[in-house]
Amino acid sequence: MRVERPSLLRRLIEPPNLETLAPIPKVATYAALIAWSLVVLMPLYWVVITSFKLPVEVDTGPYYLPFIDFRPSLDAWHYIFVDLGNDTLRPYANSVVVALASTTLAVLIGSLAAYALVRIRFKVKFASIVAFIALVIGVIVAVVELQVPWQLAVVIAIALFILSLGTIARRFRAGLGNNDIEFWIISNRIMPPVVAVLPIYIMFQQLHLLDTHIALISTYTAVNLPIVVWLTRDFFAGVPIDLEESAEMDGASKFRVFFTIALPLVRSGLVATFMLVLILAWNEYLLALFLSNANAQTMPLLVSAQNGTRGPQWWYMSVLIVIMVAPVVVVAMFLQKHIARGLLVGAVKG
Amino acid sequence: MTVALETKHTTAVSTGFAEWIDRQSGRIMVLPAVLLILTFALFPLIVSAYLALSRFALASGGYRLTFVGLYNFRRLLVGVQQYHFLGTFKTFGPLAWILLAIVLLGLLMWLTRYVRSGRAGVFGLIGRLISASVAAGVTLAVLATIVAGGFPGSFVTTLFYVFAGVAVQFVLGLGLALLCAQPIRARNWFRVIFFIPLTVTPVGIAYTFRMLADMQKGPFEPVIHWLGLGEWSWATEPWSARFIIIVGDTWQWTPFLFIVLLAAIESQPRDQIEAARLDGASNLQIFRDVTWPSIAPVAATVVLIRLIEAFKIIDLPNVLTNGGPGLATESMTLHAFIAWRTQDLGGSAAIGYILLFISTVTCVSFFNYVVMCARGYQS
Numbered sequence: 001m002r003v004e005r006p007s008l009l010r011r012l013i014e015p016p017n018l019e020t021l022a023p024i025p026k027v028a029t030y031a032a033l034i035a036w037s038l039v040v041l042m043p044l045y046w047v048v049i050t051s052f053k054l055p056v057e058v059d060t061g062p063y064y065l066p067f068i069d070f071r072p073s074l075d076a077w078h079y080i081f082v083d084l085g086n087d088t089l090r091p092y093a094n095s096v097v098v099a100l101a102s103t104t105l106a107v108l109i110g111s112l113a114a115y116a117l118v119r120i121r122f123k124v125k126f127a128s129i130v131a132f133i134a135l136v137i138g139v140i141v142a143v144v145e146l147q148v149p150w151q152l153a154v155v156i157a158i159a160l161f162i163l164s165l166g167t168i169a170r171r172f173r174a175g176l177g178n179n180d181i182e183f184w185i186i187s188n189r190i191m192p193p194v195v196a197v198l199p200i201y202i203m204f205q206q207l208h209l210l211d212t213h214i215a216l217i218s219t220y221t222a223v224n225l226p227i228v229v230w231l232t233r234d235f236f237a238g239v240p241i242d243l244e245e246s247a248e249m250d251g252a253s254k255f256r257v258f259f260t261i262a263l264p265l266v267r268s269g270l271v272a273t274f275m276l277v278l279i280l281a282w283n284e285y286l287l288a289l290f291l292s293n294a295n296a297q298t299m300p301l302l303v304s305a306q307n308g309t310r311g312p313q314w315w316y317m318s319v320l321i322v323i324m325v326a327p328v329v330v331v332a333m334f335l336q337k338h339i340a341r342g343l344l345v346g347a348v349k350g
Numbered sequence: 351m352t353v354a355l356e357t358k359h360t361t362a363v364s365t366g367f368a369e370w371i372d373r374q375s376g377r378i379m380v381l382p383a384v385l386l387i388l389t390f391a392l393f394p395l396i397v398s399a400y401l402a403l404s405r406f407a408l409a410s411g412g413y414r415l416t417f418v419g420l421y422n423f424r425r426l427l428v429g430v431q432q433y434h435f436l437g438t439f440k441t442f443g444p445l446a447w448i449l450l451a452i453v454l455l456g457l458l459m460w461l462t463r464y465v466r467s468g469r470a471g472v473f474g475l476i477g478r479l480i481s482a483s484v485a486a487g488v489t490l491a492v493l494a495t496i497v498a499g500g501f502p503g504s505f506v507t508t509l510f511y512v513f514a515g516v517a518v519q520f521v522l523g524l525g526l527a528l529l530c531a532q533p534i535r536a537r538n539w540f541r542v543i544f545f546i547p548l549t550v551t552p553v554g555i556a557y558t559f560r561m562l563a564d565m566q567k568g569p570f571e572p573v574i575h576w577l578g579l580g581e582w583s584w585a586t587e588p589w590s591a592r593f594i595i596i597v598g599d600t601w602q603w604t605p606f607l608f609i610v611l612l613a614a615i616e617s618q619p620r621d622q623i624e625a626a627r628l629d630g631a632s633n634l635q636i637f638r639d640v641t642w643p644s645i646a647p648v649a650a651t652v653v654l655i656r657l658i659e660a661f662k663i664i665d666l667p668n669v670l671t672n673g674g675p676g677l678a679t680e681s682m683t684l685h686a687f688i689a690w691r692t693q694d695l696g697g698s699a700a701i702g703y704i705l706l707f708i709s710t711v712t713c714v715s716f717f718n719y720v721v722m723c724a725r726g727y728q729s
Contacts, residue, residue, distance in 0.1 A: 033534075225387060
């Protein structure tokens with residue numbers, strides 16, 4: 001019997017085995033992937049070369065290739081770093097401080113909460129939540145309508161709350177468990193920041209903290225907390241409990257177990273979470289727009305403020321975009337695999 | 351609230367501060383997170399509700415708040431701000447009537463199917479009635495502005511960004527993930543390159559795309575010139591301006607869907623695919639019967655996350671087009687920001703609340719009807 005050789009067309013379309021692709025699908029795949037790579041890289045390339053152009057080269061039409069189409073110059077870089085000097089470095093330092101501090105805080109506070117929610121059973125009385133919200137509304141009405149000083153109103157409310165808890169807790173049994181607390185924390189991410197930002201603005205205004213690092217750091221921490229809890233919860237749930245239990249038998253406190261055993265075990269997940277939150281904090285725009293002015297101005301605001309009266313000066317702006325984007329892109333490229341895995345864990349458990 | 355947290359511990363009761371700390375450790379661990387969220391989410395939400403119901407005015411030595419009930423909402427939905435928020439309505443033509451009838455019929459069928467299914471409960475029915483009435487209201491607004499030839503306001507524009515943007519990004523992200531999962535060389539390079547846009551500042555993206563889309567000085571000038579569009583400008587036409595914003599948004603967010611979907615595709619069991627291939631299944635059949643069911647839960651969740659974030663869009667419209675031409679590209683968050691800048695705190699808070707409402711209803715509906723369904727589909 002003669003073994004039939006597949007026709008040329010078939011060999012071009014159908015793969016010989018599972019580990020390789022047939023020529024035609026292979027070429028098509030590469031073509032599509034390279035096309036999208038160009039889509040991704042083209043804008044970045046254009047920003048980088050624009051930062052080396054002189055104003056006249058930007059204004060007289062598109063020039064594409066440095067050294068061939070136009071002579072790269074460091075004028076714009078010189079202007080941004082030397083002539084502007086502190087006006088560039090201050091927002092940059094602000095961004096670094098705010099992003100790093102808020103990310104560290106968010107990851108620390110969020111992972112603590114996530115760990116406790118995974119390992120310890122909680123029960124929150126439903127009635128105490130109602131009482132709490134009623135008191136918050138009471139404080140707001142008292143301050144706004146009756147002109148009671150806010151410090152006094154808060155102190156009275158806290159005292160009332162603690163007093164009422166004893167009775168309420170015994171009277172009503174219905175409560176919320178761990179999953180409900182978790183869901184409540186995570187669901188805060190659905191809230192568009194624009195709903196909350198006006199009262200936060202007023203609050204910092206009353207505390208004379210507008211336009212400071214503290215205002216931005218605390219707000220960013222709170223905004224990114226749900227993401228941290230959502231991701232780290234699944235990392236902790238995936239860690240076997242035996243190690244922690246034996247450490248607790250030896251008399252280690254919960255905090256010790258958390259810092260010396262649980263945290264190191266989820267290290268790679270924490271790195272992914274940290275990177276993701278850092279990117280969000282670094283690029284944040286809306287909250288900074290409301291809460292900062294000149295002192296605490298961050299990079300996204302500096303970049304968006306470049307749209308001056310004479311129209312955008314693309315060469316300077318390109319330099320700013322490059323120095324703002326470069327560090328995050330470089331770090332993210334190295335950690336890309338971690339981040340993908342971290343996000344997948346979150347998306348599977350949801 | 352801390353006092354109400356009850357932890358279950360079996361350790362022996364003992365005095366001493368360290369012992370007490372250890373018994374309370376669960377509460378102490380959760381407390382900072384709870385306090386932060388109370389201060390920055392729950393408390394502002396309540397104050398915002400108050401602001402939305404009052405008129406804010408600067409007075410000598412401070413400000414004055416007057417309670418005005420639902421005035422701010424009425425102004426946006428039926429009053430003088432309607433053109434800005436919902437849009438300018440036109441009377442329905444035959445096409446709009448037909449589309450409206452189709453949507454309403456579809457919603458009605460969906461509800462009756464649920465009631466007849468025998469699994470209907472009171473809460474399920476109420477939830478579905480809310481989803482259905484919001485969907486009907488949104489349909490009315492979209493039909494009266496876009497289909498009937500009026501001008502969409504910030505509400506309709508935001509919904510356009512959310513649904514058109516997420517749909518395009520999902521299709522692109524899934525396509526790229528499937529291609530990247532093929533046995534090819536340089537996979538890791540493509541993966542790293544495709545990830546980059548996610549890390550770029552939206553403000554930077556906005557300016558970059560303004561540069562790229564420049565008709566006279568941008569890199570595509572020769573192409574535009576060749577097409578004979580030199581005199582035309584995308585920034586003066588509502589739909590082309592919105593299109594550019596979707597392009598920028600897609601450039602940034604496709605990587606997010608791409609990396610998660612790729613990770614999901616790669617973690618599916620290989621033996622099933624090999625078995626299917628040996629049985630002579632085509633690529634399309636493998637995707638439909640093996641790959642899709644195994645990645646559907648992840649796909650649904652990742653779209654949900656993207657939906658949540660998409661409603662918050664402000665950077666791109668603010669920087670790329672400044673909300674213009676006119677108000678064509680204004681998103682709801684940008685609208686709220688503009689209202690705040692003009693001292694209209696009540697109006698700003700009211701827009702924020704409507705945004706909160708619509709995004710919560712959309713995301714919860716998506717979670718209940720799509721994500722849950724996709725998870726059930728797998729098991």
